[in-house]
Amino acid sequence: xxxxxxxxxxxxxxxxxIALLAMLVLxxxxxxxxxxxxxxxxxxxxxxxxxxxxxPFGTDRQGRDLLAVMVAGTPLTLRIGFVAGFxxxxxxxxxxxxxxxxxxxxxxxxxxxxxxxxTVPGLLVLIIIAVSIKGTLTVNQMAIIVASLAWLYPTRTIxxxxxxxxxxxxxxxxxxxxxxxxxxxxxxxxxxLLPYLAATLVNAVSAAILASIYLEVLGLGPIDSPTLGMxxxxxxxxxxxxxxxxxxxxxxxxxxxxxxxxxxxxxxGLDEIANPRLRQSA
Amino acid sequence: MQAAYIAxxxxxxxxxxxxxxxxxxxxxxxxxxxxxxxxxxxxAQLGGYVQGGIEEMxxxxxxxxxxxxxxxxxxxxxxxxxxxxxxxxxxxxxxxTVNELIADALPWxxxxxxxTTLLSFGIxxxxxxxxxxxxxxxxxxxxxxxxxxxxxxxxFLLGLILTYLLAFRLPLLPIFGGYSAGAVPALTWHFTWDVxxxxxxxxxxxxxxxxxxxxxxxxxxxxxxxxxxxVLFAEAKGLKAPTVxxxxxxxxxxxPQITALALALGQVLSGAVLVEVIFGYPGIxxxxxxxxxxxxxxxxxxxxxxxIVALGFTTFVLDVIYPWLDPRISYRRx
Numbered sequence: 001x002x003x004x005x006x007x008x009x010x011x012x013x014x015x016x017x018i019a020l021l022a023m024l025v026l027x028x029x030x031x032x033x034x035x036x037x038x039x040x041x042x043x044x045x046x047x048x049x050x051x052x053x054x055x056p057f058g059t060d061r062q063g064r065d066l067l068a069v070m071v072a073g074t075p076l077t078l079r080i081g082f083v084a085g086f087x088x089x090x091x092x093x094x095x096x097x098x099x100x101x102x103x104x105x106x107x108x109x110x111x112x113x114x115x116x117x118x119t120v121p122g123l124l125v126l127i128i129i130a131v132s133i134k135g136t137l138t139v140n141q142m143a144i145i146v147a148s149l150a151w152l153y154p155t156r157t158i159x160x161x162x163x164x165x166x167x168x169x170x171x172x173x174x175x176x177x178x179x180x181x182x183x184x185x186x187x188x189x190x191x192x193l194l195p196y197l198a199a200t201l202v203n204a205v206s207a208a209i210l211a212s213i214y215l216e217v218l219g220l221g222p223i224d225s226p227t228l229g230m231x232x233x234x235x236x237x238x239x240x241x242x243x244x245x246x247x248x249x250x251x252x253x254x255x256x257x258x259x260x261x262x263x264x265x266x267x268x269g270l271d272e273i274a275n276p277r278l279r280q281s282a
Numbered sequence: 283m284q285a286a287y288i289a290x291x292x293x294x295x296x297x298x299x300x301x302x303x304x305x306x307x308x309x310x311x312x313x314x315x316x317x318x319x320x321x322x323x324x325x326a327q328l329g330g331y332v333q334g335g336i337e338e339m340x341x342x343x344x345x346x347x348x349x350x351x352x353x354x355x356x357x358x359x360x361x362x363x364x365x366x367x368x369x370x371x372x373x374x375x376x377x378x379t380v381n382e383l384i385a386d387a388l389p390w391x392x393x394x395x396x397x398t399t400l401l402s403f404g405i406x407x408x409x410x411x412x413x414x415x416x417x418x419x420x421x422x423x424x425x426x427x428x429x430x431x432x433x434x435x436x437x438f439l440l441g442l443i444l445t446y447l448l449a450f451r452l453p454l455l456p457i458f459g460g461y462s463a464g465a466v467p468a469l470t471w472h473f474t475w476d477v478x479x480x481x482x483x484x485x486x487x488x489x490x491x492x493x494x495x496x497x498x499x500x501x502x503x504x505x506x507x508x509x510x511x512x513v514l515f516a517e518a519k520g521l522k523a524p525t526v527x528x529x530x531x532x533x534x535x536x537x538p539q540i541t542a543l544a545l546a547l548g549q550v551l552s553g554a555v556l557v558e559v560i561f562g563y564p565g566i567x568x569x570x571x572x573x574x575x576x577x578x579x580x581x582x583x584x585x586x587x588x589x590i591v592a593l594g595f596t597t598f599v600l601d602v603i604y605p606w607l608d609p610r611i612s613y614r615r616x
């Protein structure tokens with residue numbers, strides 16, 4: 001325990017990131033005990049009340065209690081990010097290992113697809129996909145749409161890492177001792193990449209959350225769900241800024257800021273674990 | 283050797299264009315929508331009663347739009363139209379064509395994004411270089427943490443906060459639009475000033491967010507470059523500090539930044555769609571937003587295709603001039 005504390009003192013970014021995200025989790029946990037989530041539906045409370053004792057975050061024009069919306073919506077948005085991030089990094093890791101370990105034609109094909117895919121602006125492709133799907137989206141569909149492009153970047157970066165790892169002496173040793181390809185990948189390469197994979201995952205989750213909010217604000221999200229992005233969509237839809245309903249956008253803005261800053265500091269902290277060489281230059 | 287290199291890069295560019303067109307063609311059709319029937323049903327509902335002959339009408343319209351032909355024939359026709367940059371009519375703004383709409387909006391977006399991207403690239407790169415330079419003034423160190431934190435914030439969120447502070451609370455700048463309502467677009471001093479004022483807030487939110495990224499990248503590269511032997515040699519030779527800084531360090535460290543610039547243009551362009559929406563800026567982003575709200579598929583596809591092609595072309599041009607910027611890289615295959 002003391003060792004953990006000593007490490008955290010050396011790596012303040014990691015501590016700050018974890019603290020910010022922990023605050024969010026606490027807010028959702030305590031909030032769901034105190035607030036009736038049902039009030040996140042339209043027409044459940046009086047409309048357009050500024051923050052007061054009854055409604056600490058105020059209410060919106062359609063009669064949602066914004067505190068309940070935040071308590072219900074934060075986990076939904078995080079879920080989209082985590083599902084898409086996990087699918088993206090999972091798929092990316094598999095493809096990267098196959099490409100970098102076996103090389104040859106497979107490698108050329110996978111690398112070409114990832115490289116070309118990365119030059120195309122992903123968010124615009126996501127728009128085309130989201131527009132093509134008819135009917136109301138669910139939160140899970142949203143996650144899958146975002147995941148459809150989330151594997152490109154992990155594939156490329158993890159592949160580069162594996163390429164440098166597989167030249168190490170212990171991989172050659174394992175090959176000489178008759179270990180199979182998948183065996184080497186799982187027992188020799190994977191453990192050495194874990195910190196790096198963790199940093200990639202946080203990045204991917206953060207990018208997925210950004211992409212989902214982006215689609216939602218454009219009106220391509222799950223219309224019935226009170227996610228953070230949809231809340232912002234209603235903010236713009238009703239021109240809350242010009243009408244002076246400041247409380248409506250303050251709550252989602254603060255929470256989204258906390259999410260992104262938390263994720264950002266977490267990545268910086270994880271990078272330091274994954275890539276100790278950064279310490280000299282920092 | 284040069285011709286082969288350029289030809290190969292151009293092949294990649296054509297591949298991207300073809301992929302974008304194919305995606306645009308097949309994705310909406312995969313979802314099994316029937317735009318003609320949907321539109322007719324919508325009209326019938328508006329009219330109050332559903333006619334019996336709606337099936338026949340659907341078939342007739344599909345024949346007229348060429349939708350009854352086999353899929354591959356439609357695909358070939360589509361590719362031919364797209365290669366002539368013909369994206370058909372806008373559904374919501376009929377009889378205007380998609381091309382006209384895009385041509386109206388493009389100068390706004392290119393003006394806003396071109397300026398802000400180059401500005402933040404310049405400021406960020408210089409800042410990053412100075413941050414790694416030991417002789418830089420000490421107060422500059424304090425700039426890094428806020429720039430970092432700003433970099434983690436999405437464009438549109440910062441835009442929202444800035445609008446509230448600088449346009450709503452303190453009404454310093456206009457809150458909305460590309461120029462004042464009622465102003466006549468003309469090349470007068472007055473109108474230019476109006477446009478400039480309206481562009482300030484969106485530009486500021488893009489510059490504040492992206493400068494941090496450039497500074498971060500440049501600083502990392504500078505640290506590596508300054509450890510090189512030739513920098514030590516230049517210092518030992520007694521060259522002046524500014525010479526070592528500009529000619530030996532910055533010149534070498536800036537190369538990866540330029541590669542990143544091409545990729546960043548794409549990200550800025552997609553991210554800036556929302557900035558435009560928030561500020562009601564009359565560019566591509568706002569056009570896209572309206573098209574999505576009005577279900578105007580042709581406009582959406584036209585915009586996405588145009589942007590992808592524009593970026594593919596930028597990358598292509600950059601690939602071609604890169605060996606000229608960095609003589610260490612030859613046109614030959616690596």
